Amino acid sequence: MSDNPEFVQIRHAQKSFGKLEVLKDISLNVARGQIVAIIGPSGSGKSTLLRAINDLDPLTGGEVWLDGTQVNKSLPHRQYEKHINAMRQDIGMVFQHFNLFPHLTARENVTMAPKLLKGLSDREADALAEEQLDKVGMLERIDYYPSQLSGGQKQRVAIARALAMKPKLMLFDEATSALDPELVDEVNQVMKKLAEEHITMIIVTHEMDFAAAVCDRVLFMDQGVVVEEGPPWVIFRNPKKERTRAFLRKHLENAP
Amino acid sequence: MDTDLMLRVYPFFLEAALVTIQLSVLTALLGLTMGALGAAARLSRFGVLRFIGAAYVSVFRGTPALIQLFILYFGGPQVGIQLEAFEAGVIGLGVNVGAYMTETIRGAIISIDKGQREAARTLGLSQFQGFYKVTLPQAARLMVRPLGVNLNMLIKSTALVAAISVVELTYTAQRYIGSTYKPFEMFLLAGILYIIIIYTTGRAVAWLDRRVQIT
Numbered sequence: 384m385s386d387n388p389e390f391v392q393i394r395h396a397q398k399s400f401g402k403l404e405v406l407k408d409i410s411l412n413v414a415r416g417q418i419v420a421i422i423g424p425s426g427s428g429k430s431t432l433l434r435a436i437n438d439l440d441p442l443t444g445g446e447v448w449l450d451g452t453q454v455n456k457s458l459p460h461r462q463y464e465k466h467i468n469a470m471r472q473d474i475g476m477v478f479q480h481f482n483l484f485p486h487l488t489a490r491e492n493v494t495m496a497p498k499l500l501k502g503l504s505d506r507e508a509d510a511l512a513e514e515q516l517d518k519v520g521m522l523e524r525i526d527y528y529p530s531q532l533s534g535g536q537k538q539r540v541a542i543a544r545a546l547a548m549k550p551k552l553m554l555f556d557e558a559t560s561a562l563d564p565e566l567v568d569e570v571n572q573v574m575k576k577l578a579e580e581h582i583t584m585i586i587v588t589h590e591m592d593f594a595a596a597v598c599d600r601v602l603f604m605d606q607g608v609v610v611e612e613g614p615p616w617v618i619f620r621n622p623k624k625e626r627t628r629a630f631l632r633k634h635l636e637n638a639p
Numbered sequence: 640m641d642t643d644l645m646l647r648v649y650p651f652f653l654e655a656a657l658v659t660i661q662l663s664v665l666t667a668l669l670g671l672t673m674g675a676l677g678a679a680a681r682l683s684r685f686g687v688l689r690f691i692g693a694a695y696v697s698v699f700r701g702t703p704a705l706i707q708l709f710i711l712y713f714g715g716p717q718v719g720i721q722l723e724a725f726e727a728g729v730i731g732l733g734v735n736v737g738a739y740m741t742e743t744i745r746g747a748i749i750s751i752d753k754g755q756r757e758a759a760r761t762l763g764l765s766q767f768q769g770f771y772k773v774t775l776p777q778a779a780r781l782m783v784r785p786l787g788v789n790l791n792m793l794i795k796s797t798a799l800v801a802a803i804s805v806v807e808l809t810y811t812a813q814r815y816i817g818s819t820y821k822p823f824e825m826f827l828l829a830g831i832l833y834i835i836i837i838y839t840t841g842r843a844v845a846w847l848d849r850r851v852q853i854t
Contacts, residue, residue: 439757464765472763482758486776486853495772496762528853541758548762 390415390450390583391436391552397444398431398607405431406442407607413600415450416581420594420615423604424630429587432604433554436585437474438467449473450551472500475545479557481537483529489516489540490525493547500548515543519573535566539573546577553577555586559593571597591634595619603627645824648815655811656832662725662797662807663836666732667790673737678744692741699738705799707731712803728800728807736793743789747781748774780851787844794837808832 391413398406405428413419421429434440436447438455447454454470456463484492493515494508503511516522519539529537538558545553555574559567571593577584578597588594594601594615601618603611603626611624619635622628680692699707711720712727722730751774759769801810812829816822 437761439761468760468763468765471761474761476758476761478754478758480754482752482754484755484758484773484777486780496764499768499772500763530853544762 388414392448395445418584418598419600420598421602427604428607473551475550475553477555477558481541519543534562535569553584655808658807665729669733670736674740677741704735724805728805743785747778783848
């Protein structure tokens with residue numbers, strides 16, 4: 384299934400805000416092409432862990448590696464900035480609140496970074512925007528501003544924007560949590576499509592059905608630790624830990 | 640009311656109004672520059688710069704502009720700063736309004752949601768790229784109206800430089816009162832010209848504000 388079982392490596396991740404320890408020694412490997420869901424109650428540290436992977440929320444201890452390079456290297460400020468900017472080009476991220484650039488059209492949202500960072504010409508960038516927006520089903524709204532789009536459409540554009548950098552890894556931080564229920568599916572469909580293309584993805588989600596249908600592995604986090612992990616049919620059907628069962632009882636129709 | 644007198648002297652007032660406009664334009668440019676520098680200092684990651692920015696704002700908003708002008712123009716020569724009245728007026732008012740503009744610009748910048756910055760950084764943009772491609776274009780749109788308010792205040796505060804004998808609109812009115820003994824007419828004439836300048840500027844700002852808004 385994979386040529387590199389340690390494509391993403393999190394080693395002894397630890398994070399504290401003052402006295403509050405939100406991540407307690409978490410280690411995790413994700414293979415290339417694998418799709419991992421992180422579930423758990425709010426405050427469990429799952430978003431913090433995700434945001435540590437591209438160093439948006441720096442860890443206070445531990446290491447993150449992507450494809451053989453350490454992401455959170457300790458370097459002098461200037462060198463570190465250069466290093467992290469290069470790393471982040473390889474790590475796409477999709478946010479709960481989309482964070483589309485409201486002053487730019489869908490096309491410009493997608494082309495800005497590739498033009499600026501990869502030196503794409505206007506024509507190349509336009510072709511890229513059309514390709515990526517077509518993939519998420521937003522081609523016909525290519526010249527719309529975010530304010531003219533629904534939440535689901537915004538999120539699809541945000542996914543296209545991240546994909547346009549051709550990242551090695553995609554992070555989804557509750558990508559559907561802010562959406563009206565009837566708009567969730569269009570975003571899930573897009574993520575499913577990416578899963579079929581075997582893009583490595585780490586997905587923080589509240590959508591158990593989606594996680595069960597799409598992911599290769601599910602991690603259940605609570606209070607800063609990974610309580611239990613395994614394939615979805617184990618985690619959702621036959622979890623070993625009582626904490627996992629208790630959580631699933633609240634979130635699944637027919638919980639184990 | 641002596642309208643004949645007003646009609647006779649108004650060409651001289653027009654000339655003086657041109658000086659007020661010159662003063663306003665130069666002061667606005669200096670103020671914007673100071674405001675941009677001040678905001679950059681206040682938002683810097685270096686504590687020293689943040690302190691300097693905060694001190695600048697406190698000092699120049701915390702004392703009367705008239706006192707600032709007096710220190711510069713009358714007190715300046717004592718410490719080796721010799722300035723023409725007009726120069727002192729531009730510099731004094733420009734640095735003063737710059738303190739207000741610092742807060743306007745800073746306010747607009749910090750009001751941009753941090754998710755915008757995060758999205759930019761996540762794509763691989765540097766802090767600077769994220770600022771000028773994402774934060775600044777959005778903040779600039781928010782600045783237009785409040786900077787327009789600063790500009791309105793600035794134009795009115797140019798009247799203060801009459802006190803250091805810059806021959807602008809207010810000074811001209813005072814001079815004609817000396818020879819005509821008609822303060823009502825002379826100040827009214829000055830007031831009319833001020834409102835024309837300020838109303839026109841206000842319309843221009845409103846137009847600009849409409850133009851830059853995102854559809």
